[in-house]
Amino acid sequence: MITLSCAEIASLLQGQLIGDNHPISDVSTDSRTISRGALFIALKGPNFDGSRFVADVMAKGAAAIVVDRPLDCDISQIIVADTRQALGQLGAAIKARLQPKTIAVTGSAGKTTVKEMLAAILSRCGQVLATQGNFNNDIGVPLTLLRLTEKDQYAVMELGANHAGEIAYTTSLVKPDVAIITNAAASHLEGFGDTYGVARAKGEIFSGIADGGIAIMQHDSEFTEYWRNRCKHLKIISFASDYKTDSDADNSTADIRAEQISLNSQGCAQFKLIYGSDEVLVQLNLPGKHNVANALAAAAAAVAVGARLSDVQLGLAQMAGVKGRTNIIELNPQIKLIDDSYNANVESAKAAIDLLASYPGYRVLLLGDMAELGANARLYHEEIGLYAKHAGINLLFTLGVLSQSASDLFNGQGSHFSSRQSMLDRLIPLITTQQSVTILVKGSRSAKMELVVQDLLERCQQERSPC
8 A cells, every 4th residue: 555644544535633643554444453553444334333443453553543433542533424435435546546557357257267367467567456355345345446556557356246336336446447247147146136137237347437448248148238238438348258169159250259279188278369360379277168258358358458469378378276266186196176166156156067077087066055046046056956967967966055956956866965074975985986086166155165175185185095
């Protein structure tokens, strides 16, 4: 963060400063991790009040606090009407002052991968600030903006949402030069109602771009026409989003597309990327054909802010994996584990199944519940069970409550478990009889399927483990 005085911050927030005018170079909303000399913004909600932790942050050496009322304590205070809005205002003010070239990314699936691809590509062109972890909501986005410094030439911002209006708000803070929608599918339906509600919410990202900015979207989505109508004031770049075969859809009129897609032994795609009259051969380090579409979206945005196709090629080739997102782990020469446990919705679960189906040998899907799918949650889980069956997956084990519906529809061979231990006790004897096994682990954050990955690794590290 750039250094500002308490008085400058109070002015930006239209607040009142009480106390000394300290310099501030760090801001936090978490009393547990605040650093000495930082500014603590005491967020307030229906079930919490950050001002209760002011004594804690004072003990840790905080220089000042932002609160919605004067407190009887010996620390500099900036009094504002709403601390949550103040956090957003401060993040937006830092972004407006520094003005890095900014790309915002949203979508039901793939947005984190596209964000990481962009960071890898643009790091070849200059210093990049990118969203870390799940800091993609109305709290995380302004906290990310506050990390900007004068050295950052690019900002890559991931915008998530679980209700209408959230992306409109965070986009108003970010004010991107380029905005991407990766896709819209069944996710967070408790907040959006249906997939059309999801598409409307994702389309909010285009509302914060000034005239002449750039909108990047799928070429052939059922929502593409709707999104195009929302951004007639923008330049539109379309990417070919069909990755299953080159002949499934006519993508020849997409602005950026892939041809001659092939997978290596690790399931990672190689393809010819075509953008206008230019083309380049791309090799991905992330497994799965679905990442071809993610790479096209990232390439379009990177070129829009000044990168060359050679930067795209080298950045994608050198990109490191994202923890919990299709990480390949060799448990032993016969058993391969794909950790895709970070999160799940219907679209990403299908992409994971497609990836698993691309591997030879015996293929096992360990599926946890997919959360926030609304009244039709069981039907969506049944859809995944059928999808896995038709994809040729050999074994489906499920864990949770809703995922039993997927197991029930899986050709009568799925099995549902109430504990990780019972699942692994059944799984390990089955997989050790096979010559070649690939296991993929998938589930929403609330399903905690990363613990299944951890259990598998621990079992395989035990001296007498059959792994």
